[in-house]
Amino acid sequence: MAEKLSGSVGKGGKNNAADVTIVQKLLNPFAGEVGFAKFKTDGANSKKLEAAIGEFQTCVCKFRADGRVDPGKNTIKKLNAGVAKAKSEKKAEEKREEKAKEDQRQQMKVKMKKQMEAEAKAQKVPPTMWETLWGDIEKKADSFYDTYIASAQKKGDAPSKAAPKISEMCTKEMMTDVKKELKKIDTGGTLYPGRVEGKTSGVNKKIIDILTEVSSHYEGTTIKVVSGLRNKAGQASAMYNGWAKHLNKYGKNGDIYWFVRQSKYQDLWKELDDFHAAKNKAGFVKCMKDKAPWGSVSRHMTGQAVDISTSTDKKIIKALGMCMRYLAETDGNSEGIKCHHFDDKTGLVWPIPESLRKKFP
Incomplete structure (x- = not known):
């Protein structure tokens, strides 16, 4: 049951013994939490009691301390609520403050990155270069922000109140550094270096050069190769997995597994069909490795083909199709990967002439 006071206790209070005893009793459980020594419940007011009331008001009530507990007011309510x-309220408050601090941090970094991007464009620094620099700038900004927040907390400022101003201060300081660092970057005369990632090892250099050049044309947009050079076991395994589906993929004149349609490979076709029907993958793979005309199986076997991620921009796909043969494998290649297929079957346009580049979408 909540305790009630008949009069005020503490600095400038009536300090009736019964009321003082109540306050002493209610304050004692907070001694360790707030940081004062426990009191004897003797009903006697003192400077120490007034100081403890003030500390309680600052730490728990979160308002300007006056060292007095008044009947029915916030201080007695908080005392009655208990440790x-x-x-619980302190933990919730700390959580709110932490969230406010981190939200402001993220807003700061988003704003800072946008300003950095704008400055990079103004200085003609390509994304591939300034984005690398951004990692270092971000770490430095985090360090500055944490230092300033810690300093504000030592002064008694809540992060939620201090963070917006600190965010602006950090952004201003860091952008000064950003401008200096961007000026140090040597772009090598290339505004947007090409970026090609993924399974590029062993792929025809001209194909990689085309991918890189087209990437550069589209402001260094990354082109991801999901399938490049394949070995015999990998190709045979992929063929087993997609055998029935791909045999009929393009009809009689199709390109997928076209070699088995030739009269001289009819026996091989039947043998592979039998292994597939019997669900004998090991036999299928061994048969392929031993008997397949590997030069005719797939241009992937010699690194003369690449499959590009379906997430690639349509403009890039169209531009690449102007330089290499293109097949849409959006329902899956022989490995079951949805992709865009490019190879050199009809030749490669390299180097890419300016007249063709102007036709890129």
Whole structure:
């Protein structure tokens, strides 16, 4: 049951013995939490009691301390609520403050990155270069932000109140550094270096050069190769997995597994069909490795083909199709990967002439 006071207790209060005893009793459980020595419940007011009331008001009530507990007011309500409630509220408050601090940090970095991007464009620094620099700038900004927040907290400022101003201060300081660092970057005369990632090892250099050049044309947009050079076991395994589906993929004149349609490979076709029907993958793979005309199986076997991620921009796909043969494998290649297929079957346009580049979408 909540305790009630008949009059005020503490600095400038009436300090009736019964009321003082109530306050002493209610304050004692907070001694360790707030940081004062426990009191004897003797009903005697003192400077120490007034100081403890003030500390309680600052730490728990979160308002300007006056060192007095008044009947029915916030201080007595908080005392009656108890330590567990105070701890719960403190934890919730800390969580809110932490969230406010981190939200402001993220807003700061988003704003800072946009400003950095704008400055990079103004200085004609390509994304591939300034984005690398951004990692270092971001770490430095985090360090500055944490230092300033810690300093503000030592002064008694809540992060939620201090963070916006600190964010602006950090952004201003860091952008000064950004401008200096961007000026140090040597672009080598290339505004947007090409970026090609993924399974590029062993792929025809001209194909990689075309991919890189087209990537550069589209402001260094990354082109991801999901399938490049394949070995015999990998290709045979992929063929087994997609055997029935791909045999009929393009009809009689199709390109997928076209070699088995030739009269001289009819026996091989039947043998592979039998292994597939029997669900004998090991036999299928061995048969392929031993008997397949590998030069005719797939241009992937010699690195003369690449499969590009379906997430690639349509403009890039169209531009690449102007330089290499293109087949849409959006329902899956022989490995079951949805992709865009490019190879050199009809030749490669390299180097890419300016007249063709002007036709890129």
